Amino acid sequence: MLTIQQVDTRSREQVHRFIQFHYDLYRGTPQWVPPFYSDIRLMLDREKHPFYEHSDGDFFLALRGKEVVGRIAILENRPFNEYHQCKKAQFYLFDCINDLEVARALFDRAAEWCKARGLTEIVGPKGLSAFDGYGIQVEGFEHRQMMTMMNYNFDYYPKLMEALGFEKEVDFVSAYINRENFQLPDKMREVARRVIERGKFKVVNFRNKKELVAWAPKIGEAYNKAFVNNWEYYPLSPREVKFVLDNLLMVAVPELIKIITYNEDVVGFLFGFPDISAALQRQGGRITPWGLVDFMLEMKRTKFISLNGVGVLPEYHGRGGNVLLYAEMAKFLENSQFTEGELTQMAETAVQIRKDILVAGSKPWKNHRVYHKVL
Template identity: 30%
Template sequence: MSVTVEPVVTRRHQKQFMQLAWDLYAGDPHWAPPLRQNLREMVNFDPSPFYDTNEIQCFVAYKDGKPAGRVAAILNNGHIERYKERRGFFGFFESVNDQEVANAVFDAARDWLKERDVLLIRGPANPSLNHECGLLIDGFDSMATFMMTYNPPYYADLIEGYGFRKVEDMYAFWGNLEMLETLDPKLKFVVDEAKRRFNPVLRPINKKKFTEEIRMFLDIYNKSLVATWGFVPMSDAEINVMAQGLKHLLVPEMTTVCEVEGKPVGAVFGLLDYNPLIKKIDGRLFPFGFLRLLWGKKKIKRVRLISTNVLPEFQRWGIGLVLLERLIPDALKWGMEEAEFSWVLESNHLSRATLERGGAKKTKTYRMYDFAPTEPTAEAKS
C-alpha cells in the first residue's frame, strides 16, 4: 500500500483538505466541526490578514489514492523576528491511525520549511498561539469548548512517533457557579484589597462602541502578554478582522473592563460555548446557520473565559480576580451553570494556583511539541 503527498494548489485539493476532518470524525459525539468559513481563512484558502506577513502551505496525504492525512507548514515571521530563531510551525494536522501517513505529511512540511532555511518546528498551531492551538492529550470524555481543539488519543503517538517532543502543556479548568459559595476567603481578601488600593471602575463592554471596545481589549491583550511563553502580538489588520468576527458572538454580560483613573487597565472576555450549536449546523453559517447561532445563544449555559488580561504594571495586584467578580451577577442572571478557563499555560504558576485555590478542576490538557533535527527522526528510527 503506497502513501503519496501533494501540496494543496487546486480547488480539488482544498476540498479534500477540508473534508478529511469530517470523514475522520464521523460519528464522534465529542467532535464539533470548525466553522467552515473560518477554517478556509485560517488556512489561507480565503484571504486572512495573518498571511499579509506570514506564509502557509497545506499538504494532503493519500493512501491507495484516498485522502488519509493532512498538515499545514507555517512560516510565522512575527515569531522569527520576536524570538530571533528560525522556527516554523505545523498545524491543522489530521490523520488516520497510520504512522506512515503521519510521517509523509510531516516530511512534506519539513521539506517546505527547510527550503526557507527553517529546521526547528513547533505545533500544533492553527495557525498561531493567538488562535486554536495544542494537541489534546487528556480529557477525551467530553466535547471541547468553543475555539479549543479536539483530536483522537492516537494523534499523540503519531506526533511523538515522528520525533516531536513536548515543550509546553496548556490546561483547561472547569468550574460550576455553585462553587462560588465556597470560595477561599483569601481570594475575597485579595479582591477587596485591590478595590481599596485602585478604586477601579468596572463595566461590561459598550456594544454601541463595539469596534472601539474590541480594539481596546486587544491592545491590552497584546501589552499584557509580552512576557508569556511563545506570544506574538497580533497586527492591526488581524485585530480589525477579529473584532468583526466577534461582533455578533460576544455578549456584554460575559465581559468586564476595568478602568483606573479613567484608563482601561484590564479586561476579561467570556465566549459562550457555541460548539453544541455549531455541531447541529455542521459548521455551516449560511444560509441559515448563523441565525440558528444567534437564536440559540440564550439557551447556552456554559461559557469559556477565554482571556483575562491586565496591563503589566497592574499585574499581581488581584485585578484579574476583580474582573471576574463583576461577571458573577450577570452570569447568574443569564442562567449560566458552568465555566471553562482555557487555556492556561503550565508555566503560568500564578493563574494555575489562583484557579486551583478557587476550586476549579483541571479537566483537559493540551500539548505543544517541538522538533529539532538533532532529535531522532522517523527516518532514523526505521
C-alpha cells in the same frame, strides 16, 4: 502507494479536499465540534487572511491511491521568530488516520519545507491567529470540545507524535468550574472590595455592541500587551488585532465582556462566550439562515459558559487587578443563566492566573500539548 501532494490554494477543488478530510475523519464522534467551513477556507486564502501579510505557509495532503488519508499545514511566522530570536516553523491542521507511515510522510515533507527556508525546529499545533486553538489533546477526550476555540483529536495522535520523536514544548490546560465549587476565598473577595473602593481600578460593563465597538481600539492595545510573558506571544500587526477584534465582536454577548481599567487605561479583560457547541454540532460547520436561528436559541438556553481570553497586564497583578478579574468570573456563575463553565486553554506559562483559579475551586479537565522537534 502513499504520496504527498502540495495543495494549490488557488484551486477550489484542492482546497475543498484539504478541508473536507477533517469532517470525514471525525464524522459521528460525539465529542467533536465541527469548525465553520468558511473559517478554515479563510486560512488557505493568501489574499484575505492577515497572517500572510508578514508570513508564509503551505498545505499538504497525504494520498493512498486516490484516497486522502492525512493533511498538514506548515507555517513560518516571521514576527514570532524575530521577537523570540529563533528559527521555528509551526504546523497546524494536522489530521491523520491511525497510521504511523502516513504521519511520518507528512512530517518528512514538512521538514523538507522547513530546511529549504533555513528553519531549524518545528512546533505545533499552532495556528494563524490568536484565537486558533493550540496543541494536540492529550487528556480529557471524554469531554466535548469547547466550540471552535480548541482542537479535538483522537487519542492516538499523541502516540504518533512521540513515535516521530516530538517532545513536549508547552501545555495548555482547560479547567472546569461550576456554581457550587468555584468560590473565591474570603481573602480574595476582601482584596477585590478594597481595590474597587480605592477608585483607581474600575470594571467596565457593556450593554450593547455599539458600546463595545467604541472600546475596541483600547481592548486591542491591551490584548497585545497582556500576554507578553506567555509562550505564544508575539506583537500582533494592526490588521491582526482588527481581525481578532472583528471575530470577537461577531460572536460577543456584550454583557459577558468585562474590561478592567486603572486610571482610565485598559489593563485587563475577561471574554465570556455562551457555549453553543450543541448547535454547532447540529449545523455541521455550515452557516445557514436556520443555523443562525439555532445559534441564537442555543445562546439563550445553554447553562455553560466559556471564559476564553482572561488577561491582566503583568505589572498590575500585584496591585489587585487579577483578583478583580476572578471576582467578575464568580459573578458570571452567581448572577446569570450559567451554572458551569470552562476556563479555556490557559498556557502553563501563565503561572499566577493558573495558581489563583485552582485556589478558587476550578478543576483541570482537558490538556492540549504543543510539541516540538529539532530538525
